[in-house]
Amino acid sequence: MSTAWKKMRQGHEITLIESSPRFGGVLQSEQRNGYLLDYGANTLSLRNQETSDILEDMGVLKYALDANPKANKRFIVRNQKLVSLPLNFSSFLSSSFLSPLGKLRLLLEPFIPRGNHDGMETVASFISRRLGKEALDYCGNPFISGIYASDPETLNLANAFPALSRMEKQYRSLLVGMFKEKSSKKKPPKTRLLSFPEGMNQLAYHIQKNLPQDQLYTNESVTSVTNIGQGWKVKSHNQAGNISEFLCDEVISTIPVDQISNIIWNNIKGQEHLSNLMEVTHFPLSMVFFGIGKEEISHNLDGFGFLVPEKEKLSILGTLFSSTLFENRAPHGKVLLTTFVGGERMPKLALAEDEQIYKAVEKDLSKLIGMKKKPSFKHIKRWKQSIPLPDQKMSLRIKASKELSFLNNGLYFSGSALSGVSLPNCIDADIA
Numbered sequence: 001m002s003t004a005w006k007k008m009r010q011g012h013e014i015t016l017i018e019s020s021p022r023f024g025g026v027l028q029s030e031q032r033n034g035y036l037l038d039y040g041a042n043t044l045s046l047r048n049q050e051t052s053d054i055l056e057d058m059g060v061l062k063y064a065l066d067a068n069p070k071a072n073k074r075f076i077v078r079n080q081k082l083v084s085l086p087l088n089f090s091s092f093l094s095s096s097f098l099s100p101l102g103k104l105r106l107l108l109e110p111f112i113p114r115g116n117h118d119g120m121e122t123v124a125s126f127i128s129r130r131l132g133k134e135a136l137d138y139c140g141n142p143f144i145s146g147i148y149a150s151d152p153e154t155l156n157l158a159n160a161f162p163a164l165s166r167m168e169k170q171y172r173s174l175l176v177g178m179f180k181e182k183s184s185k186k187k188p189p190k191t192r193l194l195s196f197p198e199g200m201n202q203l204a205y206h207i208q209k210n211l212p213q214d215q216l217y218t219n220e221s222v223t224s225v226t227n228i229g230q231g232w233k234v235k236s237h238n239q240a241g242n243i244s245e246f247l248c249d250e251v252i253s254t255i256p257v258d259q260i261s262n263i264i265w266n267n268i269k270g271q272e273h274l275s276n277l278m279e280v281t282h283f284p285l286s287m288v289f290f291g292i293g294k295e296e297i298s299h300n301l302d303g304f305g306f307l308v309p310e311k312e313k314l315s316i317l318g319t320l321f322s323s324t325l326f327e328n329r330a331p332h333g334k335v336l337l338t339t340f341v342g343g344e345r346m347p348k349l350a351l352a353e354d355e356q357i358y359k360a361v362e363k364d365l366s367k368l369i370g371m372k373k374k375p376s377f378k379h380i381k382r383w384k385q386s387i388p389l390p391d392q393k394m395s396l397r398i399k400a401s402k403e404l405s406f407l408n409n410g411l412y413f414s415g416s417a418l419s420g421v422s423l424p425n426c427i428d429a430d431i432a
């Protein structure tokens, strides 16, 4: 949708074709029993001026809801207890998130030589090489499962964290690089953690409002894309089986790459690149929502939530303190907790029976945050294929997409599997 909006701003006429009954894809919010549940993204982390400017220009930012300042505080689990992550150097020294030896190893980072991996290094290798094994186990591992529902051993550094890869090349040390960039650049805007009063699907709704309404089609599945020489013919069908045709100068596909094979691509050059474009890894993930009285939890839930390192051998990946993060997520006197289960670490658990999942979550939450009784509200949202991972296959996809665009005038591919999964990555993504 943001690509459509940018094209419109450049003066193009746009047509948006969506197979489901609503725009927004995985941005889905729902009210249930007085709780506001976000099934896809829960937060939009606004760090770049560019993303902020685009959202401002789209007229979306004025509707956004800032997170509670308490959400700055984040926890990890260490020795089966929540430990808050440091926010500055003095709390780094006092925090028990790493052992004294682990902290010392981390502080040696500026003395570690540059690596030489030609874009092939995994995130796990990079973190343990530069920051030490303990930082990998207690920071890298939980952080990667929190963002990607994956393991640092699977992800490619250059695809997952291009800024870190660049920084090592440019400055050798991350700490030196961060210091130099902080002092040389003009002050970046303060990071804002955002959602919307009625949930994240309002992001899509507010973008949609500013697109030409008569050119937005829902319940229309694209079935074929044909190169007709001077342009493109896109065919779609609705649930009643009626076929529509759209003639256009350019086609931009932002559908999930593994669904590209559902479309017949006629007369396109370099068909052989389509198979690499569809190469993607994702793991199943279940999001478990618990609503419960405040007094039934011993922890005061004063933060964003917590992440669980694999070393701790628990069933859950982490939990968001959703009703601390944003207002109006739970009825008065109640709290809403959103727990992530499965991912690469425990794919089978993500697909288990509801009762088995609830039991596992209840057991971990009673141990970690002192949940004293069963929640009065429970709900599960399952994603069979959750996040398209920035592993080595992402390089293949990007190369294939570039080849296809080079060979076929006016054909482009975008979407989270190519741009990177975070919402700012998707919003900022540029096609030629």
Ligand SMILES: Cc1cc2nc3c(=O)[nH]c(=O)nc-3n(C[C@H](O)[C@H](O)[C@H](O)COP(=O)(O)OP(=O)(O)OC[C@H]3O[C@@H](n4cnc5c(N)ncnc54)[C@H](O)[C@@H]3O)c2cc1C
Binding pocket: 001, 017, 018, 019, 020, 023, 024, 025, 026, 027, 039, 040, 041, 042, 043, 044, 045, 220, 221, 222, 223, 254, 255, 256, 259, 262, 263, 285, 383, 386, 387, 414, 415, 416, 417, 420, 421, 422, 423, 424, 426
């Ligand atoms: C569980 C989960 C939690 C997340 N949490 C966060 C978070 O907290 N913060 C964050 O920044 N990001 C988060 N993300 C990532 C982010 O939400 C996604 O990367 C992003 O929303 C994906 O957008 P997209 O447009 O690329 O794909 P999608 O949202 O998948 O949209 C693709 C669209 O294509 C349509 N489509 C498919 N086939 C056809 C066809 N043949 N014809 C027409 N239309 C078709 C689909 O119906 C769908 O609407 C999360 C993702 C998930 C899954």
